[in-house]
Amino acid sequence: VRAGGFGARRIGFLAAVAVALLVALVPLLWMLSTSLKTNREITQDGTLIPHSFTFDNYANLFRGRSFGSYLTNSVVVTSASVAVALLLGTHAAYALARFRLWGGLERYLGFALLVSRILPPIVIIIPVFLTFQTLHLLNTRLGLIAVYAAFNVAVVVWMMESFFREIPVDLEEAAMVDGDTRFTAFRRIVLPLAAPGLVATGIFAVIVTYNEFLFALVLTSTPGAETMPVGAATLIGRINVDWGAMSAAGVIGALPIVVFSILVQKHLVRGLTIGAVK
């Protein structure tokens, strides 16, 4: 009886997992397959594997449209804002974790930073839009970098603070007795110990920033500053029925972040769940 039950459970498990994997993958494969079909084949009855492969849909994205510059903008904006945020955020997080402010203010400071992450972006965007209008930061990569860096600083501080708290103070104090300044002790002792948290936080920030759409949509409207998600979405708005171009735009739009995820896959799960599981 035992063995039979085990076998049935095993089959049930495998079937459920197979269904889950199919459901996760088939929609993405459908987009990939559509992007490789000619427009004539797309409108015929669909098969998952194209009969005649074509890369025309992709070539058109880079020839007639600005997908090359969307890609550059996305990469520049994402890497610059995450780098700035990690640099500023780790220091701020360390300060919040180690120093006491007047009246226990440090606790409220941490929460205040978090608010900017939790508030619906659509709420924050109205004042940002009006401010950028005055400062002539609309349609610039610098403007986007500033906004994303601000968001990411909040994320980095919030996550890294708890990592720093778990590192025993004795280690730094010992180093400082041996002649380190607090800053060198932070760099030599604390930062390496917090590296796993730093990596996970960085991964999380890169994914969220690359994928961000609303701010980029509102704050940019020229190919000189528009990011990949905006480029893909506005293309869709204009073409409507050119399914080949639409699916190619989708594939190209998602490709950089999927490639990034594969590169960092060892730390990916931690990066994605860091806010909740930590």
Next chain:
Amino acid sequence: VGNYADVLHDPVFWGSILTTGEFVVLAVTLETVLGLLLALLCAREVRFVRAIRGTLILPMIVTPVVVGIVFRLLYASDVGLTASLARAFGLDPPEILGTNSGAFLGLVALDVWEWTPLLFLILLAGIQSLPTEPFEAAKVDGAGAWRTFVDHTLPMLRPTILVAVTLRTIDALTTFDQVYVLTRGGPGNATQLISIYGYQQFFSFQLYGYAAAMLLMVALVVLVAAGFAVTLMRRRRV
């Protein structure tokens, strides 16, 4: 101040609040149930778990705008996967995005596809970090799988579930990108979530004060929910 009064008397505002509420409740419930089921299934499978996780993560990494594109390609009444499947079974292709309930449920399905993996990841980590002793004891006592789940797994997992659901709810309340690409709130107002409505009031109709008043009220609600979530997380950490 007049703006606030106007908002409160705007039936479309209340309509989109209701739509958002229905969307969040339906989507997050489905995601939690499915995510929990998957996590329970995979919890003891050491060998497969990495590959399964690696694949299931994909939907939540793919750019939300692109997820909108993916589902437009699925739902398209002429060239979509659903249409092709329907024809293969000799049925008429369904007009998913053309009808009110079809578009709304289609949007829920999109959200479930995209975010069940997050619930799965969080709950899986939660299950794997549970102590093993209670389960061994339950086995010795001869408890069945269902009893063990109700008596031990569920109570111990409750804080994790609560955090995961709250996090997901906060994010779901401000869903924007996917709707923008999939339906733009249509047909009619069937998928007009509050973020889409606010965006339109502000950028299409230039009603700055009105939109600001509306969104501030929404923000207040979200903040209260978030404060609740943070308190929960803090308590867990201690």
